[in-house]
Amino acid sequence: MRVLVTGGAGFIGSNVIRALIDEGYRAYCLDDFSHADFRNIYELPCDVITADIRDGSVFKKLPRLDAVIHEAAVTDTTIDDDNKMMTVNLGGFKNVLEYCFKKKIPLVYASSAGVYGDGPSPMKEAQTPHPLNIYSYSKLMCDRLAGAYFSRRGTPLVVGLRYFNVYGPGEYHKGVSASMIYHLYNQMKSNKNPRVFKFGEQKRDFIYVKDVAQATVSALRMKKSTIMNVGTSFARSFNDIIKAINDVLGKNLSPEYFDNPYSLVYQNHTEADIARIKNALGFKPRYSLEEGIGDYIRNYLDKSL
Ligand SMILES: NC(=O)c1ccc[n+]([C@@H]2O[C@H](COP(=O)([O-])OP(=O)(O)OC[C@H]3O[C@@H](n4cnc5c(N)ncnc54)[C@H](O)[C@@H]3O)[C@@H](O)[C@H]2O)c1
Numbered sequence: 001m002r003v004l005v006t007g008g009a010g011f012i013g014s015n016v017i018r019a020l021i022d023e024g025y026r027a028y029c030l031d032d033f034s035h036a037d038f039r040n041i042y043e044l045p046c047d048v049i050t051a052d053i054r055d056g057s058v059f060k061k062l063p064r065l066d067a068v069i070h071e072a073a074v075t076d077t078t079i080d081d082d083n084k085m086m087t088v089n090l091g092g093f094k095n096v097l098e099y100c101f102k103k104k105i106p107l108v109y110a111s112s113a114g115v116y117g118d119g120p121s122p123m124k125e126a127q128t129p130h131p132l133n134i135y136s137y138s139k140l141m142c143d144r145l146a147g148a149y150f151s152r153r154g155t156p157l158v159v160g161l162r163y164f165n166v167y168g169p170g171e172y173h174k175g176v177s178a179s180m181i182y183h184l185y186n187q188m189k190s191n192k193n194p195r196v197f198k199f200g201e202q203k204r205d206f207i208y209v210k211d212v213a214q215a216t217v218s219a220l221r222m223k224k225s226t227i228m229n230v231g232t233s234f235a236r237s238f239n240d241i242i243k244a245i246n247d248v249l250g251k252n253l254s255p256e257y258f259d260n261p262y263s264l265v266y267q268n269h270t271e272a273d274i275a276r277i278k279n280a281l282g283f284k285p286r287y288s289l290e291e292g293i294g295d296y297i298r299n300y301l302d303k304s305l
Contacts, residue, residue, distance in 0.1 A: 003220070004028040004065050005046075006053055006096060007036075007072030011171040012110065012163070012212055014040035016069055019213035021045060028063065035075065037173035053092030059099040067220055070096045070109035076177045077114075077135040089138035094145060097158070101149070106157035108219040109146070111227060112139040113164040113205070113270055121235065122273040125162070125227050132265040143227055150225040159219045164231035164272050168209030168292065169300040181206065181241055181293060185301055188245050188253050196238040197260035203235035203269045208292030211285040218281045231272025232285045244293040248305065 003020055007013040008029030020027045027046040030053070041048070051058040053072050074081075074088045093109065100107040114136030115129040131137040146158045167179035174182075184194045196202075207230065215230045242255050260266060277283040287295065298305050 001066045002026045002028065002064065003067045003069060004030055004062065005069045005071060006030045007070070007110075008046070009033060009036035009038060009041050009048075010071060010075070011040070011174060012166060012209060012216075013071035014044070014170050015168065015209045015213040016071065016216050017041065017044050017046050019217045023217060025217075028065070030058075031072065035173065037170070040170045053095055054087055056095050059095060062099075065103070065105060067106045067108070068096060068100055069216060069220075070107060073110065073138075074135070075174070077133055078176055082134045085134045085138050089135070090141045090145070093142045097146065097149075100156055100158070104156045106159075106220060108159045108161065108216060109142065111143050111160040111162045112136060113162050113229070113231065113272065114267075115140040115143065115162065116267075116270070118267055118269075121269050121271040122233065123229065123271060124273045125229060125276055132267070146225075147227065155225070157222055158225045159222050160227035161216060161219060161230045162227060162272075163212055164205035164207050164229070164270055166207055166209050166212050168296050170209065179206070180204075180238060181245070181296065184238075184241055185245055185297060188242070188249060188251060189302065191251075191253070193253050193256040194242050194245075195256045195258060196242070198257040200239035200242070200255050200257060201237050202266075203237050203271070204267070205231035205233070205235055205270050205272045206241070206289055206292070207232050207285060208287040208295070210295075211287055214286075215277065215281070215283050218283060222280060224280075226276070226280070228277040228280065229272040229274055230277060230283075231270075231274055232288075233272055233274045234289070235269055235271035236289045240289060241293070244290045245297070247290070248294050248297045
């Protein structure tokens with residue numbers, strides 16, 4: 001089966017390509033390399049198409065495909081260009097969606113837990129969304145666009161995956177938008193006290209990218225179009241991350257707390273309700289926070305440990 005992964009040279013996309021190849025699929029990577037790292041894919045046997053998803057003509061030139069996994073997006077939530085966020089994230093998604101509908105092939109796409117904003121936890125797919133920034137709004141609009149087709153007859157499978165906080169190998173190019181785990185590791189590795197917002201008890205549903213890649217590839221087997229959370233169902237604090245990194249590094253660094261400058265637009269607690277993906281695919285994350293951090297540091301960030 002031939003699967004195209006948009007944003008395939010990025011963090012999650014490259015892990016999805018690896019999972020596809022491991023499962024025997026033939027993978028194609030489409031990326032404009034605007035926020036990617038070739039090192040994520042150079043060892044992977046996949047064809048590479050350098051293209052911008054905003055350009056509709058790109059879709060006329062694609063090879064024959066059996067499915068698309070759409071990961072491409074502007075992912076830096078701190079960028080101050082609402083037009084780019086919307087034209088790439090929503091406009092580009094529309095092009096991908098129209099292509100899949102025209103070819104009648106399944107589409108699995110990346111949405112985000114950002115659509116829930118600071119809404120109540122555990123976060124359920126049906127709860128009222130409350131996006132706190134343009135990035136999350138762009139993802140909500142993708143869900144609405146996709147949702148409008150779910151009940152139409154004759155349309156191919158469309159599955160939206162609301163990823164929670166993903167961390168793991170391949171996120172090194174992401175700068176400020178890389179995971180808390182990556183940033184805290186870098187501080188602690190060089191013996192600096194890890195800096196977190198007061199008082200480190202903000203909780204997030206952190207999920208290891210290997211679990212996310214596995215859930216994403218499994219979603220190709222869905223029978224029905226839908227939107228599903230992809231998380232662990234556990235909310236863990238920044239202090240928990242610091243303890244786990246200290247344990248792996250054999251250190252005892254204390255956190256340094258500072259005021260949160262984003263307190264008005266901040267998700268203080270995210271926790272996925274994963275009943276839907278459990279029921280549909282039997283999905284169960286393989287890595288706890290401690291296991292994910294252990295694998296990430298020992299096998300990728302510091303192989304000398
Ligand atoms: N990392 C997370 O915690 C997280 C959480 C929720 C949702 N997501 C979603 O998962 C997907 C993958 O995110 P990621 O963390 O791997 O980010 P990433 O920035 O590493 O990957 C995005 C990729 O899309 C490519 N891209 C951007 N604009 C493009 C365009 N116009 N045409 C073609 N390619 C383009 C980039 O070059 C990059 O390779 C995104 O849709 C993101 O919104 C990620």
